[in-house]
Structure formats: structure tokens, C-alpha cells
Amino acid sequence: MDDMNRRDFIKGASVGTLGAFLASGGIASTFLRDRLIPKPAKPSVEIGELKSIHVKCITETSWFDNYVQQQDFKKAGGALVQQYDVKFSHTGVKEGFEGDNAGGYSALIEFEFMNGDRKKVLLDTGWNNKWMTKRFEEEGIDAMLRSGEIDTLIISHDHYDHYWGIQTTLQWKPDITLYIPDSFRKESYQLLSGADFPKPPISNTVPFKGELKKFALKKVHKIFPGVSLVAFDCPCGRGVFGEEVLVCNVAGKGLVTISGCCHMGLLSLLNFTKNNFIGGDKIYGVYGGVHISPYDNWNPANDDLVRSINNYHVEKLGVNHCTGYITVEKMIAAGVPVIKGTARNKTKRDLYLGNGDEIFF
């Protein structure tokens, strides 16, 4: 082809620039986007109401030393190595429980229904059976399980720190009703039946004998009056997929979310609640881990969250566990109503609700 002369070039460049500018502007234009992107449907999920919720944090310290835990993952090959293939540190950890770095996450939730009836359920069952047994005994969970006062265990997701302590619950109530997301790893089912995994190591010597209820992902499941389980199809890391979160409707106050780790993201959860639940325009409270900086690691996108959370006008944030201290410091600085704790039972700081602390909705 022949060389272009300067006039042709300028003409071509001008036309090209104008065309590209218009194309780019057209693609981004509000006019086009408004017509192409479907509008969200009106909230339609009706779950009824309940009178109140009382949450007691049995343990939110899933591990006691961030550095040791991270070294364990680093040695195993990083955060993408699936959890049953990681050798965890269980001895010689100064900050650990009896030298073991493993702790666990578990909460006791008491629902008070509109007719005055009450129901207690456990959310998650932690990791280290010794630590979990100690905490369950200290908070009277062992007696509640033995007596049947607690007859339901909800596993938010099968991460090691939420699920591997299954033996702790089963030792007092092997026939407990178990709610799980239907995305459990095959190893997690094996653990429930009494398997032994030598590498982490983790085992369960009390096979499960109760009713297993699996909840399909991407659905809202009404489980009690005013209480639903929402199963999200989100990647959780360490080879785990899918997490279920409780969304409840407290009469006169608004909606309350209770999560294990909230791997789907706090604002995704709040938006889902807002867009799908009748009454979603008023989200009253949040409890649980909301997975932002579990190792006090950071990402500038987390600042986006901190800067946006107040737009949801949540009145009570009982966040802890994988939320991370850095996040909570930033939230407090931004005026987010985070509920403080008492820093006892091996929770290090009083910035958020720790082991043995309670919150009422």
C-alpha cells in the first residue's frame, strides 16, 4: 500500500478519533445502559416476623496467632491449597490454646418468636475439639445439647475453623439436626461419618446420627417464623464453595443478618437482603464475621466498603472473627456503629464482640 500523505492522515485520524469517541461514549451512555440493563425486581421474599434475637459469641478466635497460621498456608503452597491438604501447627504456639494454634468459630442464637416460644440453635462448631469443648462447657452449651435444648446445628460453610470441630457437638448430641449448604466437599461428608485426615490432622470419632438437611445454593430457605437461610454460591477459598447466612426479620426493628464468614461480601449480603426481602429497606443489625481482613491484610477495595457501609444505615454491627481489627478500626473512624466487646476468653482486643460477649436484636 502507498504511503499516506499528511492531509489523508489528519483526515483519517480525525474521523477515527471522532468515531472512537462516539462509540466509547455510546457504549457507556446512560441512555444505552438504562435500556439494556434489567431493572431489579421488587422485593418479594416474605418470611414473617419474630420478636427478638439473642446471640452469644461462644468463640470467634478461629486461630490465635495470625503469623503461625499464615506460615502454615505459606508452607503448604499458599491460600489456594485446599484445606485438607494443609499441615496446621498444633504445638508450641505461644499465643495458642495449650500450644495449639487452632481455635474455632461458633455462636449460640436464641430466637424469640411472636407467640413467645423460644428456640436455640448453634451456628458453626469451631475447629479444635479441646478448645471448643472448653468453651462449650464454660457457656453451658454441653448441657443444652445433652438436654436437647439445642437441637439444631447450622454450618455456615465447611471451612476448617467453622466445621472441623464437629466432634465437639456430636459428643453430646450425635443425633442433632444439621443444616448445611449442599456444596460441601466430599471430605467434609467423610468427616461427618467419622473419618480421619492425617495431614491437617483432623478426625471425628463420633459418627453423625441425626437428620441432615442440605440447602440448595442461590435460594432463600424459610426455616422458622421470621427466620430464613440464604445459601450463596460464592467461592470461600481453601477449596470451599458456598455459604449460608441467616436473614431474620425482627418486629418493629428490621432485618438482621447473622453470618459465619460472609464470603459473599458484606455489601453483597446487604444488597441481596435489601433487594429481595420485604422490609429490606430497613436493615437493623449484622452479626458475625464479614470477611474483610482476617489476617489484618489489606486491599484498597476494602476501603471502598468502609466508605460505603454507612449508606445502608445499619444500627448495630456486631462484627468479629474474620472482619479483622484493621477493618474495625477503620469502620470506627468512619463512624460505623460497631458494637464493642470485653476482650476476654482469649479475644485479644475489645474493639468488637469477642468470646463470651452477647448482642440483642
Next chain:
Amino acid sequence: MKIENWTEKRKLAPRGGVFVAGLVDLILMLAVFMGIWYVFMDPRGILRMYTPMYGYAYVQWFLVSVLTVHFVFRLCPFQNSSFLTKTPPLIKGLLFSIVAAALMLLIVDGIFKIVLGNLAVPYFSEETLLSLKQNAFTAREYAHQAITMYGGITALFIPLWIIHLNNWPACEIHSYKGYLTSFFIIFALAGFGFLILFHPHMGVLFYPWQTWTAVVPWWEDYAQTLSGNFCLGGVMCWTAVMWIFNVTFEGYPFKKIKAQPWRALAGIFGTLLVAVIFFKVFLLLQDLVWGVPIRGSQLLMAVDWRYLHSGECAMFMLLIALVWGFYFDNWPRKYTFEANVLIRFVIICVLTFAFYVFYYRYNPEILGQQAGYSNPLQYPLAATSLIVALLLAHNWFFDLTPGYKVVNKDEFANSSEKQ
């Protein structure tokens, strides 16, 4: 006789038809990729470097090194015609690949971790960050994230410099002096780009924000995120667009402009404009599938991830464009130029979509990654960048053997004898 632009002068012919040759090469390259991935990267494999940033940094710089060895250094010091024509492609390719790997190690471990990380910018060195009380995980990820981002922008600047500025000043100084000067100019310009596009991200990556040493990300109001993924997505789109113009469109329309600086201006700003369009189209497609993202959300609904994913989509497209261009000889070629390009582009779009679906369906089984489109701990960019690096190396270093062979070796031998 010295050959400075071997890959432009050699003539390749397929063994047994373009599609058979292309398939053989593609399968072989993917087998090599799987082997490398399993040994170095796979979370179920041997070295498990895909943490993800640790392994990704090396992949990114291997890609840059392949570009450098071929594009910037013009295969120097192995430009002798008898070496290039008589050495078996496998030996020659292995030699160039080793040189590229050595360059990668020199840059990542030498320039970044030892020199810059100790004497200039702590976040380029995992060890320095550890000594400053960053924890084990973040020290490794942050340091390698910074190194990767620098590599990302270098991988953009090299073809920009070579294709549109003709590798100045090496185009005038035909020796290692010229190549080194070009390399340092590109590396310095990439540093300038890094300072503007990614250093602000690193500034707010730490707690508290390092606002004394890095500005608060200037793109925040426009992009609705503080994350550098906005810039990374843009850089990836620009890189992909530049290669698509160069390979799929055979360098047109910019190739028509011979005079500088018009060619450079048209090439640089023209591809930038098209990259902006690509970026916006990919964002719009995501909005259509997943809804409008919300600032502060995570995973699929995160604003910053959507930008990153636009870049990832562009890389998928680049990969397919290179496969089609290198292995399948940019089929078709028999119609008018415009028709050829249009058909090719449609094929690339369709194959990109198919590859995208395949990748997200099977990557947990094949690559050992987590299921799901969005995961804060992994990026398809690492795998796609490694495939792109291997594709380029296969073409430039191994002469696309065994699917293709060089058929004009005698021309060089004859001219060498005449000299």
C-alpha cells in the same frame, strides 16, 4: 551474516496443512504449559508458587523477558545466520528460553527484590516488608503484586515501543549498545507509568495509608474504587488491542503510515482509544450478566473486580488471537483484506467466548484453582499470561516446530557465502 529480524525474514511452512500443523503445535504447547503449571504453579503440584501473586510475578516477567529477548534485543548475541538457520529449532528454542528465564530471575530477584527492594522501595521486597513487621502472607503477596504490576505495564510498553516507535534507538544503533539503550528507555518509561498507575494503589494497600509517599488514587471519583484494578484492567485491554491490531489486523491501519511521528501518534492513541472501547464493552457485558456493581461489594459485585475482569477478558481474547495468528496462520487469507480481517475477528470473538466458558467450567480440575468467576485469591491472568509467553516463545524461539518448518534457510546460506 548477522540477521537482526529473524522472525520477519524466515518463511514458515506447515507440515501437512495449516490446520493439522496448528493443532499439533497447539496440543504440544498446551502440554508444555500443563507441565510447567503443575511443577511450578498448581496448588496441588510440586512447588505451588501460585499463591497467587508469588508465581504470577515470575510468569509476568517471563512474558516480559520473552518479549525483551526477541523484540528488544533481537536475539542478540545469537544473530549469526548460520546459528539461526542450522541449529535445530528445539536446541535454539531451549537456549533462548533459558536466556529469557535467566533474564526473568535477574530482574525479579536481582533488580526488584535485592536492588530496588533494599535501596529504594520496600514494597518490592518480601524480605524487606517482613523486616518491617508486615506479616508473612501479606509481605509475599504485596511485594509480588508490585513486581507483577510493573511487569504488566512493561509488557504493554515493549510492543508499544517496538511496533510504533520501531525500537528507537536500536533501529539506528544495530548492536548491543542500541538494544540495551532501548531496554533501559522502556524499563524507565514503564517505571514512570507504574508510578502514575499503580504506586497510588500500593500507597493505600498499607495501613495506615502512606499518603506521604503516594497520592490517594487519583481515579477514585471516576472509577468509584481505590483499587488499582481500574488501571490494571485498562492496561490489559490496551495490551490486547495492540496485539490484535498487530496480528489479526496484520498491523493495519497504522502500518500504512510510514512517517514518524505520525505513525507513533496514530498507533499509540488509536490503540488506546480502541482499548477504551474494549474496556467499556467488557464492563457493559458484565453489567448485563451480573447487574450493576456496587461500590464496596466483594466478588462478582465488586466494582474493582469488574475492571480487573475486563482485563482478564481482554487477555482471553489476546490468547485466542495469538493462537489463531501463529498456529492457524490467521486463516482465512484468500478473500479481500477487509473480508479476511472481519472473518478472523468473528472467529476470535466466538472462540474467546468458548474458551471463557471452558476455562471457568474446568479450571478447578485442570489448573487446581477455586471454582467461581471471582475469587480474591486467584486470577486467570497468571495462566493466560503463561500461555501467551509460551506461544510467543514457541513462535519466535522454536520457529513453531514441529507443526511448521523454516523453508528459506538456503537464502541465508547463499547470502552468507556471497559475503
